[in-house]
Amino acid sequence: MGFPLEMVCEVIQEHGEENEDKLLEELLTYSVLKSAPKSPVKVEPNPCSSDCAVSSWDDLSDSDDTSSDYEETTKSVSVSDGKLLSLVKMGYKEEESLIAIERLGPKSSLEELVDFISAAQVVKAEDVLLPSEDQPRYVDNAKLKKLRYYEYEVLGRKKPRVCEKKILNNEDDENDYDEVLHLPNPMIGFGVPTKSIFITHRKLPKEAIGPPYFYYENVALAPKGVWQTMSRFLYDVEPEFVDSKYFCAAARKRGYIHNLPIENRFPLLPLPPRTIKESFPLTRKWWPSWDSRTQLNCLRTSICSVKITDTIRKNMEDYDGEPPQHVQKEILYQCRTFNLVWVGRNKVAPLEPDEVETLLGFPRNHTRGGGISRTDRYKSLGNSFQVDTVAYHLSVLKKIYPKGINLLSLFSGIGGAEVALHRLGIPLKTVVSVEKSEVNRNVVRSWWEQTNQKGNLIDMNDVKDVGVECLEQMMNSYGGIDLIIGGSPCNNLAGSNRVSRNGLEGKESSLFFDYFRILDLVKNIMTNN
DNA sequence: GTGAAAATGAATTCCGTG
DNA sequence: CACGGAATTCATTTTCAC
Structure with missing residues (x-):
């Protein structure tokens, strides 16, 4: 098929050669990873490409989030209430939260409000030299950034030329505001044990x-x-x-x-085994050939009703051999949504708690x-x-x-x-x-x-x-x-x-x-x- | 009161096709 | 690339049996 021999050997060694589909999938993933110049997760290859450690994510702050577009005046009151509640939950005092909302307007994002409040706290702390109990006792770089935001945007103090502004402009050009977060495919982050990716280093802010x-x-x-x-x-x-x-x-x-x-x-x-059959060998015997699942969906907090498994059993018993396609489809749908496994002839069941424990490590x-x-x-x-x-x-x-x-x-x-x-x-x-x-x-x-x-x-x-x-x-x-x-x-x-x-x-x-x-x-x- | 069972969609992403 | 259907998802509330 045209895969390099070396790559094929590597994959076969990892996964055995019994399952052709699986092998093909692995090979395809492998070759994509090896040929792709751009990794799914962004890294900074070297420091000289940019003179700042700010990532492309940095531009959500400035008020253009979607919620502000459709809000009407009638709605903004309750929206403000929600924000107030959130701020109070975050540990800010109601009074300072109210001032922030009033000052920045109902359209302001939660982050802006937080920036405002913490910046205000810092200013107060500086003005009063002796910080009171309620004020933050520690001031770090993050707070200083917020302080600048407060001084420039809110108090209207004159702005020295700062790096942030330049960056902001550059990013405006790229129009990243509405960019949806890109989930990597395959979703392997900086690599998993069975699929190494060629990212070995990243630069943190x-x-x-x-x-x-x-x-x-x-x-x-x-x-x-x-x-x-x-x-x-x-x-x-x-x-x-x-x-x-x-x-x-x-x-x-x-x-x-x-x-x-x-x-x-x-x-x-x-x-740990990465297939259902390896994890639960006893299900092999009962697993129909038309159920093509090799892995389970996400393990969640509740299990399916007994009624559904019983309905599936009855449906299966109506047919001697394989049920017709539309029945298969219906059963498969239930199996996928409720993570059912085959535990007997025509019999499916949800996982037991100890089976979930094992799967989760x-x-x-x-x-x-x-x-x-x-x-x-x-x-x-x-x-x-x-x-x-x-x-x-x-x-x-x-x-x-x-x-x-x-x-x-x-x-x-x-x-x-x-x-x-x-x-x-x-x-x-x-x-x-x-x-x-x-x-x-x-x-x-x-x-x-x-x-x-x-x-x-x-x-x-x-x-x-x-x-x-x-x-x-x-x-x-x-x-x-x-x-x-x-x-x-x-x-x-x-x-x-x-x-x-x-x-x-x-x-x-x-x-x-x-x-x-x-x-x-x-x-x-x-x-x- | 407790615990199990049953009923209750929508938001978002993925993926194949024109 | 745009579009539409398929697939997926750390859940909550009510009802029922004891």
Whole structure:
């Protein structure tokens, strides 16, 4: 077919030669990757190409976001209310939020409002020399940038020639404002163990460089503009989008914003099986030839009704051999949407909780026992990390911290991050784990004891309780924080939410701003010490 | 009260075709 | 490239059985 021999050998070695389609797919992907001059993820090949570390994402700030176009005066009041609520949730005082909204107008974006408020805080702090308790005690580069924004755009002070303006103009020319975020295809980020990509280095924006290291996660298929906003808050680091189907037999499309090195990553061993049949050998016997699935869709928080599996069984029994095409199509549709597997003659079923645990890289029975219901197991697992994927990204820390790390784990859930680090053989010195759900905290605590951890595990209930004093005390008594991991709630972003998919300003997903707040606090405390 | 089962679309991306 | 159909998606609420 015209593939180079060397490439074919490499792929066969990785995947065996039994499945021709699979081989072809791999080869095609391979050849695309090798020939493509442009990588799916943007990197800066060398510093001389641009004299600034600002990425192409940088232009969302200036008021032209889509929401402002269709807003009418009647609507703007409630929109403002929503923004006010969001700001208050983010920890700003109602009074200063109101002033910001009034000053910048109802059309202003949330980011502009935040910029305004924090800049105003800095100005106040400078004017008063002695900062009061409510004002930020730390001023970093990000704040200075916001200060400039405040002074120039709001106070109307005269503008010296600054780099930002020039960049802004250049980007205006390219008209990047409405550009939709490009998800890489294949979704392998900076590479996965089975498909290496030729990106070995990336240049981070200055403000993003650690310590501390941070690792933020959320669903890749969020509403438009969400990832741009999150990236902007997290120091303009470009997200790494990875589908866990390259690590296990189930898809899981996620974005990760982190400042970890990306060279010399290594995976957890053994590599998990990446097909349904290898993961569940017993299904081979019952799997119809016309069900062409080799991998599962995303593992979610609830399972399908018994009624559907029963209907499928009855439909199948109506026919001796293969059912007609339209019946096949209907059954396949159900199987795909509910992740059903063949467990008997004409019989499909959803996955058991322990099967989900295994697919996600957790020890079997990780979520079992301790008074946790089956429903809750599905819910917690559906909201969790895929451990192999996360571990691959975190593996670079092993060399950096051979003696172990101090971890601040926000929205810990059932402890995907902790399990990943443990499986990598990175000792956990002190782990501060913040998790709202009690059953999840119990799961992590139980795992901690089962695995005979030597360090300290500190539980916290609410990210709102994590403030300056708390962090300073923590860092003083335990010797700093090395890594801050968090996947903030996705439920207002996730596609399967039918009632409240209202984006980053949604009730739960707005907790992203607490991740940013806490990360920024830690950074400031560290640079000021 | 608890836990399981059942019912409830839309936003967005992907992909083949003209 | 534009277009339209197919595919995918870390969920929430109500109902039911005990």
